Amino acid sequence: MKTISTVTDLRKFLKSKNCPTLILNDILEAANISSMSIGLTKNVTDVIDWNNIVIDPIRKQFLPFASELEPNPPFLSLDSLGEKENEIFPGLIHRYPNKVLFLFNKVCPAYCSFCTRSYIVGPNTKNVKKDKIKLPFELRLNSLIDYLTFHPNIKDVLISGGDLVFAKTNLIDDLLNRLGELKSLRSIRIGTRGLFFLPDFFEKSHPFYKILEKQFLILKNRRIEFSFQSHFNHRNEINDSSFSAIKNLREIGITIRNQTVLLRGVNSNFQTLKELIEKLIDSNITPYYIYQMDMIPNAEHFRTSIEETIALSKNFTGYFTGFNTPKFVVDLPNGGGKTNVNSYEKFDEKSRAYIYKSSLKPNTVFKYYNPVRNTKTH
Numbered sequence: 056m057k058t059i060s061t062v063t064d065l066r067k068f069l070k071s072k073n074c075p076t077l078i079l080n081d082i083l084e085a086a087n088i089s090s091m092s093i094g095l096t097k098n099v100t101d102v103i104d105w106n107n108i109v110i111d112p113i114r115k116q117f118l119p120f121a122s123e124l125e126p127n128p129p130f131l132s133l134d135s136l137g138e139k140e141n142e143i144f145p146g147l148i149h150r151y152p153n154k155v156l157f158l159f160n161k162v163c164p165a166y167c168s169f170c171t172r173s174y175i176v177g178p179n180t181k182n183v184k185k186d187k188i189k190l191p192f193e194l195r196l197n198s199l200i201d202y203l204t205f206h207p208n209i210k211d212v213l214i215s216g217g218d219l220v221f222a223k224t225n226l227i228d229d230l231l232n233r234l235g236e237l238k239s240l241r242s243i244r245i246g247t248r249g250l251f252f253l254p255d256f257f258e259k260s261h262p263f264y265k266i267l268e269k270q271f272l273i274l275k276n277r278r279i280e281f282s283f284q285s286h287f288n289h290r291n292e293i294n295d296s297s298f299s300a301i302k303n304l305r306e307i308g309i310t311i312r313n314q315t316v317l318l319r320g321v322n323s324n325f326q327t328l329k330e331l332i333e334k335l336i337d338s339n340i341t342p343y344y345i346y347q348m349d350m351i352p353n354a355e356h357f358r359t360s361i362e363e364t365i366a367l368s369k370n371f372t373g374y375f376t377g378f379n380t381p382k383f384v385v386d387l388p389n390g391g392g393k394t395n396v397n398s399y400e401k402f403d404e405k406s407r408a409y410i411y412k413s414s415l416k417p418n419t420v421f422k423y424y425n426p427v428r429n430t431k432t433h
């Protein structure tokens with residue numbers, strides 16, 4: 056389970072890995088100002104190369120150094136996607152006409168320092184007081200079912216988090232039972248980093264796995280596609296344990312589509328992305344999205360410029376089969392939705408932002424600002 060969740064745990068663990076004091080202090084200093092709480096599982100610490108900690112792409116995602124961080128420009132915001140504006144009740148976000156996002160819970164087994172939902176996911180940190188989900192789960196589940204019953208145009212429910220894999224198995228079973236009874240639904244997706252964080256949960260004897268096995272068949276008989284959306288950012292995250300978790304999930308018949316966040320210094324070059332995509336394909340996972348990093352605070356060093364992202368995406372034209380070629384998207388700030396990164400209308404010299412439009416709100420312009428370090432290079 057979660058092996059490291061406090062400063063004391065982290066300090067002790069880093070010492071056991073012979074982490075030099077200077078680096079240890081750099082990590083603890085960053086943890087002190089992070090939007091995300093400390094959280095690491097065994098499989099996360101297993102894939103970090105402790106002898107090359109400075110350049111390790113997994114270390115960078117979970118244990119940033121204070122010396123790597125960059126200042127927060129004023130256009131960043133904790134709820135940069137404007138999810139609260141589309142909230143129907145705590146944890147249900149209805150932005151697109153025919154699909155909804157349900158936030159199952161608030162916690163994850165490990166915490167990514169660049170989490171897009173840092174306004175709500177995980178415990179409070181010194182820097183960020185998190186939103187609460189005040190309604191109890193049973194009430195939220197009833198409200199979800201009511202809402203979907205009265206909106207039969209909604210065909211797809213994406214369950215994300217907070218990570219569902221970490222939740223009580225009977226609650227997961229309840230949720231899937233209730234959703235499966237809806238005649239209008241055609242797709243249930245689980246967005247999770249569990250295949251990497253908690254691969255043990257996908258062992259065939261695990262209660263969580265057994266529920267997936269059972270529910271897949273029930274849902275299949277009701278013509279509902281039950282699929283997973285994984286989140287792998289680097290090929291090293293697919294070690295033997297993750298691979299075996301993926302394999303077991305695929306053996307049920309569950310389709311897995313992967314979402315990657317483009318992170319500067321982690322995966323923002325052709326070779327690294329290519330290796331990740333190859334590894335995904337080899338693991339029987341469909342590369343689905345590569346996300347332009349959201350405009351959230353305290354993770355600014357990870358953002359690439361839109362030009363860099365577009366340049367990267369061009370390398371992949373026709374490189375893999377069409378269905379294995381990921382879409383490079385930006386989830387537009389303030390609720391514009393996901394759109395192709397290169398679909399912008401223009402670059403606004405004055406605000407130094409890319410201007411996008413969206414069919415979700417036809418009369419609004421959406422601005423994605425390049426990181427400050429890059430604006431001069433446009």
Ligand SMILES: *Cc1c(COP(=O)(O)O)cnc(C)c1O
Binds near residue numbers: 148149151155156393
């Ligand atoms: C990403 C997202 C979805 C699912 O979008 P797809 O592009 O179909 O994967 C649904 N609702 C919200 C609010 C989202 O952010």
Ligand code: SF4
Binds near residue numbers: 162171218
């Ligand atoms: S697993 Fe997803 S929800 Fe959880 S901290 Fe990472 S990015 Fe956020």
